[in-house]
Amino acid sequence: MAILVKLCTHWSAKRFLWLATIIFVLVTLCWYMTNPLTAETGQRKIDCSQASSISEAVNRMEADDMETEQTGSYVPLFQSRIVHLDLKGAPPKPAYFSEIFPLLAKLGATGILIEYEDMFPYTGLSLNNTSAHNAYSTTTISQINQLAKDNHLEIIPLIQTFGHLEYLLKLPEHLHLREVPDQPQAICPTQNETLPLLFQMLQQVAKLHPESKRIHIGADEVYFIGRCNACQERMNNKIWSTSDLFIDHVSAVAKFVNEKLGMRPMMWDDEFRSFSEPQLVQSGIGSLVDIVVWNYKPTLELDHEIWTKYLNVFDNIWAASAFKGATGSNQQITSVRYHVENHRAWLRLIDEYKDTAYISKFKGIMLTGWSRYDHFAVLCELLPAAFPSLAVDLLLLQYGDNHLHFIDQEAVKYLGCSGSFVFQMSQETYYPSCNFPGWEVLSVIQNYGQVMEQYAKVLNDSVVRGWLTDYNLAKQFSSPTHLSGIGTELSYLQNSFDSLKRESETSFEAVYDSNTAKEWFETHVKPMADRINELLMAIETLRTKNTWPRRPL
Numbered sequence: 001m002a003i004l005v006k007l008c009t010h011w012s013a014k015r016f017l018w019l020a021t022i023i024f025v026l027v028t029l030c031w032y033m034t035n036p037l038t039a040e041t042g043q044r045k046i047d048c049s050q051a052s053s054i055s056e057a058v059n060r061m062e063a064d065d066m067e068t069e070q071t072g073s074y075v076p077l078f079q080s081r082i083v084h085l086d087l088k089g090a091p092p093k094p095a096y097f098s099e100i101f102p103l104l105a106k107l108g109a110t111g112i113l114i115e116y117e118d119m120f121p122y123t124g125l126s127l128n129n130t131s132a133h134n135a136y137s138t139t140t141i142s143q144i145n146q147l148a149k150d151n152h153l154e155i156i157p158l159i160q161t162f163g164h165l166e167y168l169l170k171l172p173e174h175l176h177l178r179e180v181p182d183q184p185q186a187i188c189p190t191q192n193e194t195l196p197l198l199f200q201m202l203q204q205v206a207k208l209h210p211e212s213k214r215i216h217i218g219a220d221e222v223y224f225i226g227r228c229n230a231c232q233e234r235m236n237n238k239i240w241s242t243s244d245l246f247i248d249h250v251s252a253v254a255k256f257v258n259e260k261l262g263m264r265p266m267m268w269d270d271e272f273r274s275f276s277e278p279q280l281v282q283s284g285i286g287s288l289v290d291i292v293v294w295n296y297k298p299t300l301e302l303d304h305e306i307w308t309k310y311l312n313v314f315d316n317i318w319a320a321s322a323f324k325g326a327t328g329s330n331q332q333i334t335s336v337r338y339h340v341e342n343h344r345a346w347l348r349l350i351d352e353y354k355d356t357a358y359i360s361k362f363k364g365i366m367l368t369g370w371s372r373y374d375h376f377a378v379l380c381e382l383l384p385a386a387f388p389s390l391a392v393d394l395l396l397l398q399y400g401d402n403h404l405h406f407i408d409q410e411a412v413k414y415l416g417c418s419g420s421f422v423f424q425m426s427q428e429t430y431y432p433s434c435n436f437p438g439w440e441v442l443s444v445i446q447n448y449g450q451v452m453e454q455y456a457k458v459l460n461d462s463v464v465r466g467w468l469t470d471y472n473l474a475k476q477f478s479s480p481t482h483l484s485g486i487g488t489e490l491s492y493l494q495n496s497f498d499s500l501k502r503e504s505e506t507s508f509e510a511v512y513d514s515n516t517a518k519e520w521f522e523t524h525v526k527p528m529a530d531r532i533n534e535l536l537m538a539i540e541t542l543r544t545k546n547t548w549p550r551r552p553l
């Protein structure tokens with residue numbers, strides 16, 4: 001105290017207050033960065049050795065000092081933040097999970113929704129052909145469980161039980177279980193074999209996840225229902241609509257999960273959107289399952305009436321957003337901004353219920369990351385290429401909607417990148433280097449984006465459209481003057497495609513087995529590379545001509 005009095009006598013009060021403020025800011029900053037905190041408390045965990053120098057930190061504070069203070073007091077609207085791993089496309093090598101689980105936990109994830117599809121090691125005569133040839137082993141699944149536990153992440157397995165059963169129904173031995181004979185999309189709920197087969201699948205999955213408390217039974221987008229003779233007859237006898245048939249099937253599955261597996265079932269909501277509230281109330285479905293309401297758009301396209309209905313019917317409601325795989329069935333480059341807007345829209349919606357009794361019904365959010373649109377579709381965005389999007393979205397859920405600049409910079413730091421993920425003029429931003437697991441894959445995808453841009457430019461070139469058409473080739477009639485110029489451009493592109501092939505083969509190895517690199521190249525690069533080779537050969541043929549016939553050709 002004596003020192004303070006002495007200082008006050010020598011310094012003006014204004015200078016003293018200024019000094020005290022700087023000391024306070026530095027002490028607060030140091031405390032903030034040295035507190036190791038868990039994902040469950042919704043607070044951050046940063047190694048102090050990774051923190052920038054004091055001067056850099058002060059500069060950052062100057063930029064968003066108020067934001068930093070406020071983020072500390074923000075209570076996340078979603079206590080559970082579950083990241084969806086869609087294994088129906090580009091399933092990562094098991095070792096990759098050991099690299100990403102700690103990162104996901106640091107970014108604020110509290111769990112993982114594993115959609116196995118054909119990557120689960122099903123056993124038994126009726127199911128062993130259902131697994132892919134490169135499906136995970138039981139040992140791998142135990143390792144995934146342990147890794148999740150080590151990182152305080154809940155594991156929720158997802159097994160489809162109605163629609164999107166292509167991986168099961170495509171097989172000859174299950175053909176007779178299809179609702180529509182030539183459509184392997186939906187299973188018939190009336191056939192005697194259906195429920196025992198589904199129960200067997202659920203039982204096997206539950207057995208390999210002894211510590212999981214919940215299981216997701218899918219049930220979205222059932223495109224074919226009540227079409228077969230057996231279903232029609234049952235509906236006629238019971239005076240049922242297709243809605244009744246749907247509720248009856250999912251209720252049977254949900255009861256099995258509750259009573260026989262001792263787990264809490266969850267399911268997608270979309271089939272219920274058109275159902276009436278009295279119908280849902282009467283069915284008792286509201287207390288049987290937790291509903292997961294999905295919408296992936298920057299502006300949520302869900303009618304207000306749906307919310308009134310769901311809040312009156314269901315005990316527990318989950319939201320489902322998307323961090324990738326929702327902007328195009330063959331999309332390769334993830335737009336961070338698009339998915340951020342989707343998450344912001346969800347935060348705004350739930351915020352409307354913050355001061356009502358309904359808020360306790362919202363249990364959490366699932367950040368979906370689709371790998372294919374369905375079993376038969378090509379690969380869309382790869383997981384490592386969407387990590388900037390996932391990181392920003394997770395931090396947004398943790399810190400709220402008012403701190404986007406701060407969140408953006410935190411995400412950039414966590415992934416060891418530079419620049420900005422959110423505040424870019426173009427959504428196809430090139431990050432020169434990052435340092436997170438699987439960064440090599442993002443690098444290849446970025447190069448792919450640039451090569452595709454060049455490809456589109458060359459194919460739209462006036463020379464290609466005017467002197468290198470199928471007609472020119474069929475008639476062997478073109479201008480050597482123009483062809484020589486475009487040939488150089490095409491050769492340059494051919495080299496770029498060759499480089500992409502080499503890069504994908506080596507870079508994908510860190511995350512995937514060789515099948516993914518092969519599929520990705522054959523789907524997304526080879527058709528373009530082949531087209532360029534065709535054009536180069538066409539030029540070669542056309543240039544063998546030195547004299548040309550009179551018109552008409």
Ligand SMILES: [Zn+2]
Nearest residue numbers: 188189228231
């Ligand atoms: Zn049927």
